[in-house]
Amino acid sequence: MRSDGLAWSEVVLGARITDVSELSGGLTSTMLALTDGAGRRSVLRLMTNEPWKAHGLALTEREASALQALEDTPVPAPTSLGLDAEGRHTGVAAHLMSRLPGHPATRFDDVDVTAMAELLAVIHEVKPAKPFRSYQSWAWEAKRILPAWTKHAGSWQRAFDVLAEEPPSYQPMFLHRDYSHRNLLWSGGEITGVVDWVETSTGPAWLDAGHAATNLALAFGPEPAWTFLERYAALTGRRMEKYWLVMDAVGFLPPPGREPMFGSPTELERLDHWLHDLMRLT
Known part of the structure; x- marks a missing residue:
């Protein structure tokens, strides 16, 4: 599979691959950093991990379409170089993209969080020629079970009650749908890349803002998460909407019978605290 992907990449690039390394942090896919004989750097996504592998065709097609929609915008996104969505050449759905400079950040201060909010506001102003699919909630009804580790059972139950209601009306926007610090590249204190566009949606x-905030809360605690939401609200003039923030937080619960994907005691405690804080919003 890997060798097939490299052979296909060489055909697409028109050059021999001279260096290959696996990028860390890929939840859905095997991500390979490639360098070819001309010195060009690219990234090959191979949809190897279930359950995403089964949906690889749609995910890679969506990512390629998103990158094409972003080509003439200020958003620093990769360029789509080649697509084997059906896996005819690579054995699994594959997407070859340019590799952007920079690295993920391991800590965030107010300046970084503000830059994140500013860039999300820019993303939400993108007007693709054709709307992407409507957003999908990750807070499935089957997930709405009180977690055994919670210290705030009442807050979780109220959150489930909120999500049982009809969603509020909203202005459809172009969403990254997995916007978080994990999918940003930085260099010299600036964001140089936004990656992982397989979930791009309209919603x-x-x-989107809630997902970024929940990820910040789990990784670093509530302070940068609230700062991010406040900066985004100030930049866009949009008032925080509790329903969508709660939907995202509840979406981090695992399906019945499965362990949380993040799972460390610290992250579970932070998710518990974050949901409790969100339920205090008016």
């Missing part, structure tokens, strides 16, 4: 802006 409410605060669902």
Whole structure:
């Protein structure tokens, strides 16, 4: 599979691959950093991990379409170089992209969080020629079970009650749908890349903002998460919408019978605290 992907990449690039290394952090895919004989750097996504592998065709096609929609925008996204969505050449759905400079950040201060909010506001102003699919909630009804580790059972139950209601109306926006610090590249204190566009959707802006905030809360605690939401609200003039923030937080619960994907005691405690804080919003 890997060798097939490299052979296909050489055909697409028109050059021999001279260096290959696996990028860390890929949840859905095997991500390979490639360098070819001309010195060009690219990234090969191979949809090897279930359950995403089964949906690889749609995911890679969506990512390629998103990158094409972003080509003439200020958003620093990769360029799509080649697509084997059906896996005819690589054995699994594959997408070859340019590799952007920079590295993920391991800590965030107010300046970084503000830059994240500013860039998300820019993403939400993108007007693709054809709308992407409507957002999908990751807070499935089957997930709405009180977690055994919670210290705030009442807050979780109220959150489930909120999500049982009809969603509020919203202005459809272009969403990254997995916007978080994990999918940003930085260099010299500036964001140099936004990656992982397989979930690109049309939906409410605060669902995107909420996902970024939940990820910040789990990784670093509530302070940068709240700062991010406040900066985004100030930049866009959009009032925080509790429903979408709660939807995202509940979406981090695992399906019945499965362990949380993040799972460390610290992250579970932070998710518990974050959801409790969100339920205090008016």
